Amino acid sequence: MNFDLSEMQKILLNSAKGFLGKEGKNLAREMEKTDDGYSPELWQKMAELGWMGAVFPENYGGIDGSFLDLVLLLEEMGKALVPGPFISSMVSGLSILRYGDDSQKDKYLPRLIEGNSILSHAFSAPDPEMDESIVEETGSGKDGNYLLSGTRLFVPFAHVADLIIHAADTDKGKTLFLLDAKNPGINCIPFDSIAADKPCEVSLKEVKVHEGNILGKIGKGEEIVGKMQEWGALCHSAFITGMLEQVLRMSVDYAKEREQFGRKIGSFQAIQHQCANMSTGVDQVKFLTYEAAWKLSEGIPARKEISMAKAWASDASRRVCLLGVKIHGGTGVSEEHDMQLYFRKAKANEVAFGDGDLHREIVACELGL
Amino acid sequence: MDFRFSPEEEKFNQEVRDFFIAEEQTVKEARKEWDSGLGYGPACWEILKKIGARGWLCPTWPKEYGGLETSYMNRYIVMEQMHYFLNIYSTVGAGMAGPVILHHGDEEQKTRFLLPIARGEVEFALGYTEPQAGSDLAALSIKAEDKGDHFVIDGAKLFNTRVHYAQYHWLGARTAVTEPKHKGISLFIVDLKTPGITISPIWTVGGMRTNEVFYDNVKVPKNALVGEKNRGFYYILEALDYERISSVSALERGFQEVLEYVKKTGKNKDPLIRQKLAGLAIEIETARLFALRVAWMLNRDKVPNYEAAMLKMLVSETEQNFVNTTMQIFGPYGVIQKGSKWTQLSGEYERIYRDSLENLITRGTSEIMRNLIAQRGLGLPRR
Numbered sequence: 213m214n215f216d217l218s219e220m221q222k223i224l225l226n227s228a229k230g231f232l233g234k235e236g237k238n239l240a241r242e243m244e245k246t247d248d249g250y251s252p253e254l255w256q257k258m259a260e261l262g263w264m265g266a267v268f269p270e271n272y273g274g275i276d277g278s279f280l281d282l283v284l285l286l287e288e289m290g291k292a293l294v295p296g297p298f299i300s301s302m303v304s305g306l307s308i309l310r311y312g313d314d315s316q317k318d319k320y321l322p323r324l325i326e327g328n329s330i331l332s333h334a335f336s337a338p339d340p341e342m343d344e345s346i347v348e349e350t351g352s353g354k355d356g357n358y359l360l361s362g363t364r365l366f367v368p369f370a371h372v373a374d375l376i377i378h379a380a381d382t383d384k385g386k387t388l389f390l391l392d393a394k395n396p397g398i399n400c401i402p403f404d405s406i407a408a409d410k411p412c413e414v415s416l417k418e419v420k421v422h423e424g425n426i427l428g429k430i431g432k433g434e435e436i437v438g439k440m441q442e443w444g445a446l447c448h449s450a451f452i453t454g455m456l457e458q459v460l461r462m463s464v465d466y467a468k469e470r471e472q473f474g475r476k477i478g479s480f481q482a483i484q485h486q487c488a489n490m491s492t493g494v495d496q497v498k499f500l501t502y503e504a505a506w507k508l509s510e511g512i513p514a515r516k517e518i519s520m521a522k523a524w525a526s527d528a529s530r531r532v533c534l535l536g537v538k539i540h541g542g543t544g545v546s547e548e549h550d551m552q553l554y555f556r557k558a559k560a561n562e563v564a565f566g567d568g569d570l571h572r573e574i575v576a577c578e579l580g581l
Numbered sequence: 582m583d584f585r586f587s588p589e590e591e592k593f594n595q596e597v598r599d600f601f602i603a604e605e606q607t608v609k610e611a612r613k614e615w616d617s618g619l620g621y622g623p624a625c626w627e628i629l630k631k632i633g634a635r636g637w638l639c640p641t642w643p644k645e646y647g648g649l650e651t652s653y654m655n656r657y658i659v660m661e662q663m664h665y666f667l668n669i670y671s672t673v674g675a676g677m678a679g680p681v682i683l684h685h686g687d688e689e690q691k692t693r694f695l696l697p698i699a700r701g702e703v704e705f706a707l708g709y710t711e712p713q714a715g716s717d718l719a720a721l722s723i724k725a726e727d728k729g730d731h732f733v734i735d736g737a738k739l740f741n742t743r744v745h746y747a748q749y750h751w752l753g754a755r756t757a758v759t760e761p762k763h764k765g766i767s768l769f770i771v772d773l774k775t776p777g778i779t780i781s782p783i784w785t786v787g788g789m790r791t792n793e794v795f796y797d798n799v800k801v802p803k804n805a806l807v808g809e810k811n812r813g814f815y816y817i818l819e820a821l822d823y824e825r826i827s828s829v830s831a832l833e834r835g836f837q838e839v840l841e842y843v844k845k846t847g848k849n850k851d852p853l854i855r856q857k858l859a860g861l862a863i864e865i866e867t868a869r870l871f872a873l874r875v876a877w878m879l880n881r882d883k884v885p886n887y888e889a890a891m892l893k894m895l896v897s898e899t900e901q902n903f904v905n906t907t908m909q910i911f912g913p914y915g916v917i918q919k920g921s922k923w924t925q926l927s928g929e930y931e932r933i934y935r936d937s938l939e940n941l942i943t944r945g946t947s948e949i950m951r952n953l954i955a956q957r958g959l960g961l962p963r964r
Contacts, residue, residue, distance in 0.1 A: 213585065215877050464961065478955075478961040479962045479964050481951075484956070488954035488958075491954055492891050500870070503866075503870060507584075572860055572863070579840060581844065
């Protein structure tokens with residue numbers, strides 16, 4: 213049993229803290245005003261620090277760290293609300309590492325790790341009764357090309373992505389295609405969202421893809437998507453952990469300063485007990501996330517633990533931020549205070565890769581119910 | 582980070598488990614006695630002595646006092662298994678009185694008390710609460726007057742749970758009227774057979790016996806005092822931190838039982854029940870991780886304080902949530918008491934529903950725990 217970080221992890225964390233302490237200030241707020249929604253300069257610097265390669269092997273330029281290392285980084289990024297396509301790039305990159313063939317790995321991973329490529333994934337089709345993707349297999353057995361059409365929603369940062377992992381139904385079942393995001397047949401519309409995190413609508417119109425761009429085996433997309441959902445859920449749990457730690461810190465600091473009725477409001481039990489509840493919630497999310505990440509790092513199946521973490525993180529993100537707003541009073545709802553940023557971003561992280569209800573259902577299945 | 586027991590710890594865990602499985606008959610009887618609310622009966626004493634004989638009640642203690650000089654994690658392992666099999670995870674002697682005697686007692690006290698505690702031969706009853714001193718423990722007023730070669734104790738205690746079967750009273754008493762109040766409290770070990778002590782039962786809603794204790798001019802020897810005079814409150818706080826360690830293994834056992842019930846009765850198809858049970862499984866897992874954190878801290882010679890408070894609060898509130906959810910799953914059948922053919926899971930949860938209230942209060946209420954988390958953990962001001 214060991215709740216401590218390794219020496220390497222402490223070094224990684226210290227460097228991340230130092231870096232984001234300087235570069236992360238006002239970043240989230242400033243990026244909300246931009247069309248890209250993230251900072252390409254910061255992206256480069258993060259790559260130089262080795263963050264993009266945290267969980268990738270050295271032969272692709274990575275630093276061969278564990279999933280736990282990635283989770284610790286994401287926690288720091290969550291504290292600073294670093295906006296950008298980091299999680300979608302990691303999850304997509306990991307799927308290429310695990311399921312891609314050598315040429316795909318060689319083509320995409322070094323560029324990702326160097327910070328020269330942004331990856332995203334397109335899974336969610338609109339309501340089935342609406343416009344389901346139409347996939348026509350053309351020239352099968354002849355030139356091995358597929359024609360893909362259809363719409364995917366909530367594709368993270370697709371408007372700046374270089375590669376999109378697109379899930380399409382074929383006659384052999386769900387299949388994942390690696391699409392050049394700049395393909396003229398792809399139309400991308402970023403939405404304004406509560407968190408300004410650029411979810412996009414991605415529409416494909418007869419996009420021709422060679423079978424060499426299939427990720428994994430034809431018809432085996434379900435399994436890969438399942439894995440990507442696990443990684444994504446865990447990454448967002450880690451990001452939420454950091455966000456909530458920061459919300460707790462801001463709230464406690466505020467309660468120690470703010471005076472009403474002639475006393476610091478932090479001396480009132482009404483406030484103390486809210487802070488205690490926040491603190492407990494934060495620790496719960498944190499340890500569930502660490503446990504799941506540790507399991508993944510050890511190669512132990514962690515489907516149940518990941519869903520435990522994301523279910524709790526999703527609901528805690530709402531609860532803790534709400535308490536944070538209440539403790540800040542009027543300040544908490546004012547635009548110029550950061551509290552509202554965390555409140556809004558929490559919602560996006562709550563629903564990303566499944567909310568509490570969805571993950572509790574996964575846990576229920578894992579319990580044999 | 583590592584969320585596993587080491588191979589040695591795993592081996593020890595198995596050894597302890599095997600012991601309890603081999604003692605099935607005594608274990609069953611002991612749990613029946615404990616769940617009756619009356620406290621230790623013959624089977625409880627028998628199993629405690631057997632656990633003690635192996636050095637498992639106080640495994641971290643020096644060998645001369647009945648310990649094994651082993652790690653704190655091994656103590657946690659024993660606690661988990663005791664909790665799982667017996668619903669009792671420690672004695673008061675092993676968990677609270679013993680450590681204070683070990684740290685602050687004199688040689689005579691160590692020799693006299695530690696070995697019997699470690700062997701499971703004696704039990705201590707906490708003597709803290711009084712009618713006007715519950716959460717505000719420092720307000721206790723039972724008086725211990727220093728008469729030179731002995732003390733005379735006068736006053737009353739309330740909700741002192743184990744006094745009707747323990748040999749010793751672990752008594753907090755006022756030896757000085759001071760401001761602040763907590764600086765005039767001393768800690769005594771009183772033989773409960775001493776003349777002048779009267780015990781009268783109080784029954785809880787959960788069917789558990791607790792007691793009122795009256796001290797009428799009770800003469801106790803000088804060496805009943807533990808540590809320094811007027812330092813008792815600090816020892817009490819120290820012991821409370823030891824006592825706020827906990828395990829969730831009994832809760833996990835109960836959860837597993839309800840899970841099986843839900844599967845067997847086909848209720849597992851109900852989406853609401855699936856959501857609730859999954860939520861509970863997660864909450865229990867967080868409580869287990871909190872328990873491991875405290876055990877790990879102790880293993881590293883760190884003193885848990887707000888971490889222990891968080892654990893105590895979460896375990897008791899999770900238990901409450903579990904019992905409540907189980908009763909909801911049973912619906913109207915849940916309220917039928919033992920004995921009817923219509924009870925679910927033998928009607929046991931009707932009792933546990935009542936009995937689980939106690940854990941929210943005893944050893945510090947959830948609200949006191951929140952105060953501790955806020956003030957000690959987050960540094961919020963007391964005033």
